[in-house]
Structures are given as structure tokens and as C-alpha cells.
Amino acid sequence: MSNEQLDQLREKLDQVNLEILELINKRAELVKETGQVKEKQGANRSYDPVRERDMLNLIKQHNNGPFEDSTIIHLFKEIFKAGLELQEDDHSKALLVSRKKKPEDTVIDINGVKFGDGNQHFIFGPCSVESYEQVAEVAAAIKKEGFKVIRGGGI
Ligand SMILES: O=C(O)C(=O)C[C@]1(C(=O)O)C=C[C@@H](O)C=C1
Incomplete structure (x- = not known):
């Protein structure tokens, strides 16, 4: 050829x-x-x-x-x-959770604490919310230790 x-x-x-x-x-x-x-x-x-x-x-x-x-x-x-x-x-x-939709980290600011910024944060609180007084007491103890966020469990 x-x-x-x-x-x-x-x-x-x-x-x-x-x-x-x-x-x-x-x-x-x-x-x-x-x-x-x-x-x-x-x-x-x-x-x-x-x-x-x-x-x-x-x-x-x-x-x-x-x-x-x-x-x-x-x-x-x-x-x-x-x-x-x-x-x-x-x-x-x-999908909303996909990095393909939003490649950057989602950082949520709660009371000055930034969740999702790569740092470790702690949230304390009672497993079961029983009364206003109980939660107020736990919140005071958490604040005393320097933490800013509280959570509470329910039924
Ligand atoms: O015909 C469809 O339903 C398609 O989604 C298209 C298609 C294709 O590539 O032709 C895609 C994947 C399926 O396994 C079968 C067919």
C-alpha cells in the first residue's frame, strides 16, 4: 500500500x-x-x-x-x-448534601461557635428536658465551664 x-x-x-x-x-x-x-x-x-x-x-x-x-x-x-x-x-x-452541589464546607454560627469549620466543638445538655428549672441549672453549669451551646433530649 x-x-x-x-x-x-x-x-x-x-x-x-x-x-x-x-x-x-x-x-x-x-x-x-x-x-x-x-x-x-x-x-x-x-x-x-x-x-x-x-x-x-x-x-x-x-x-x-x-x-x-x-x-x-x-x-x-x-x-x-x-x-x-x-x-x-x-x-x-x-442532592443538597453533595459536594458537587456545594464544594465548600457549610459553617453554621451558633452563638459565636462555628460548626463545620474543621474544629471540634462540644454540646452538652440533659438527655431528657423535664423542666425550665432543670434546663436553667444545666445551662448555668455549662456556661461556667466556658461552653456556649446547649442541647436537650425529648421523648
Ligand atoms: O432509556 C433509559 O431509560 C435510560 O435511562 C437511558 C439508558 C441508556 O444509556 O440508553 C441509561 C441507563 C439505563 O440502564 C438504560 C438506558
């Missing part, structure tokens, strides 16, 4: 790679959208083996080679896996 022929073939391969890339990302956008719809409908898991099997069956029916079905299935399973990861990434971004 002449160098010119090889160059031409490689040029075509580069072009096809870019087409596959565009299609794979187009699919990824659709998968993300599907995940958002599922999330709104309250479906808690994105993984859907029945849907994946149906898609693979359709793909196999249209496979005219030269790749074997098993190779095509392997490739598409990887594509599905990557899509699922995108959906799960979106899902964790949507």
Missing part, C-alpha cells in the same frame, strides 16, 4: 472518529435528559437492565458486520455504562 493510500485511509478514519465522537456525545445529552425525566418521576435508580437488553436486541438485529454481535454488544455495554455514570453524576449533583 502506497503512503498516499495509507494517508487517505487514515484521513477517513480520523473523520469517522469525529463523527462517532459527535454521535456519542449526542447520545450522552439524550441520556442525561432521560435521567432528568426519570428523576422527576421519582425513579430512584437509572440502571434499567430490561431497557438495555431491548436496545441490544435492536442493535443486534441491525448489525450487518463485519463486527461480530458479541463485539458490538461489548462496545455498546461500555457506552451504556458511561451514560449511566453521567446520569448518576447528575443525580448526586442534585
